Amino acid sequence: MRYGEVVQRSLLVFWRYRYLWLLGALGGGESVGGGFGNFGVAGQGPGGPSDTGTGSLPDQLSTQFGQWFLTDLPLLAALLALLALFGVVYFFLSCVSVGATVRAAAEHDAERPFGLGLAWRAGRQSFLPILGLRLLGVLIALPAVALVAGLVALATISEINGSGDGIVTAALAAVIVVPLLGLAALLLGVAWTLATRSIVLEQQGVRGALRRAFGQLSRQPGRVALLWLITLGAGIFSGLAAGIAAGVLLLPFVAILAATYAAAGVDAALSAGAVMLLFYVVAVVFLNGAVGSFLTTYWTVAFRRLDQEPKAAVPAPAGSV
Numbered sequence: 001m002r003y004g005e006v007v008q009r010s011l012l013v014f015w016r017y018r019y020l021w022l023l024g025a026l027g028g029g030e031s032v033g034g035g036f037g038n039f040g041v042a043g044q045g046p047g048g049p050s051d052t053g054t055g056s057l058p059d060q061l062s063t064q065f066g067q068w069f070l071t072d073l074p075l076l077a078a079l080l081a082l083l084a085l086f087g088v089v090y091f092f093l094s095c096v097s098v099g100a101t102v103r104a105a106a107e108h109d110a111e112r113p114f115g116l117g118l119a120w121r122a123g124r125q126s127f128l129p130i131l132g133l134r135l136l137g138v139l140i141a142l143p144a145v146a147l148v149a150g151l152v153a154l155a156t157i158s159e160i161n162g163s164g165d166g167i168v169t170a171a172l173a174a175v176i177v178v179p180l181l182g183l184a185a186l187l188l189g190v191a192w193t194l195a196t197r198s199i200v201l202e203q204q205g206v207r208g209a210l211r212r213a214f215g216q217l218s219r220q221p222g223r224v225a226l227l228w229l230i231t232l233g234a235g236i237f238s239g240l241a242a243g244i245a246a247g248v249l250l251l252p253f254v255a256i257l258a259a260t261y262a263a264a265g266v267d268a269a270l271s272a273g274a275v276m277l278l279f280y281v282v283a284v285v286f287l288n289g290a291v292g293s294f295l296t297t298y299w300t301v302a303f304r305r306l307d308q309e310p311k312a313a314v315p316a317p318a319g320s321v
Contacts, residue, residue: 001223001305003230010298013108019116020101020297021290023123027094028101029292030193030299068267075271079278086282094289095134099126101293102200105300122200129199132206137192144181151177190228191217197303216306227302231295242291246284253280 014020020028069076100123107114151170158166194213198204204212217224253276261269 001302001308003226006227006302006305007230007234007298009109010105010294010301013105013301014294014297017104017108019119020104020293022116023097023101023104023119024293024296025286025290026097027090027289028097028099028123028296029289030295064266065270068270071267072271072274076274079274083278083281090285091134092131095131096120096123096127098196098296099123099130099200101296102197102300105297106197106201106304109301109304126200129204129206129209130196133192133195133199133209136206137188140188141185144185147177148174148181186228187217190224193299194224194303194306197300201300201303220306223306227299227306231298234295234298238291238294242288245287245291249283249287250280 100119103122103126104114104116104119107118151174155167155170158164158170191210191213194216195204195206195209198209198212199206202209202212256276257269257273260272
């Protein structure tokens with residue numbers, strides 16, 4: 001496998017067919033309104049009478065934050081519910097868009113005519129097996145999460161009770177368990193990545209796709225390891241790019257918060273900040289997905305070449321110079 005050609009081809013497909021960015025933003029990338037309340041209450045802005053109390057500034061801010069939290073608790077509950085709803089919808093949407101992105105990347109890699117409509121249709125066709133694959137991954141991850149949570153709980157309870165033995169036990173267990181869980185997560189993550197392509201491109205079911213993926217891992221461990229290392233480097237670079245873009249995206253939110261605080265005080269700024277935080281999280285999720293569509297394209301291009309055997313050198317005819 002020519003790894004440089006895989007990267008070059010992936011970049012070409014990613015840059016030339018930019019509807020892949022849209023599919024990535026909708027979940028195909030590799031890698032989750034009412035009023036603000038208490039606007040314009042007299043004396044709550046900077047320089048108002050409430051700023052001249054006898055308590056220290058941290059105490060005043062803590063008290064004001066507590067009052068705001070209790071007053072705007074319905075708003076916060078509504079925002080959390082909206083965020084949870086977005087997470088659920090985005091999860092199911094991504095089960096379609098990841099299949100669409102994989103199919104589109106494969107078709108463009110093969111230089112066959114393809115488009116957004118055909119890609120979305122392909123994503124709908126692979127929705128159920130990809131959903132099953134992801135739910136299986138969640139079920140496998142739950143015991144590991146419970147184990148780590150148990151170690152954290154043991155250390156916390158031991159600290160509260162002043163038991164050094166419990167803390168030492170939790171620390172020693174973490175030293176052994178966490179690296180093993182990390183290695184297992186890495187291997188399973190790569191297997192799930194390959195299995196997703198097997199589902200979309202080879203019309204395999206969940207069981208067949210996993211069998212195919214683990215077979216590729218066992219037959220081509222060196223190739224898969226090198227592909228993952230390239231992914232690691234590309235992920236760091238794309239993560240930096242996404243981080244810079246997210247920072248730039250944050251600037252108008254900060255400006256709006258500053259203007260709200262200057263015009264209406266702390267309570268209004270906190271309420272506005274809670275609402276804008278929801279929009280910012282959603283925007284960052286879309287941004288990361290769009291950037292992550294390159295990694296989806298990269299793994300798809302690599303998958304199509306993973307089992308190809310290197311071409312044997314053709315011996316020169318006898319007597320040739």
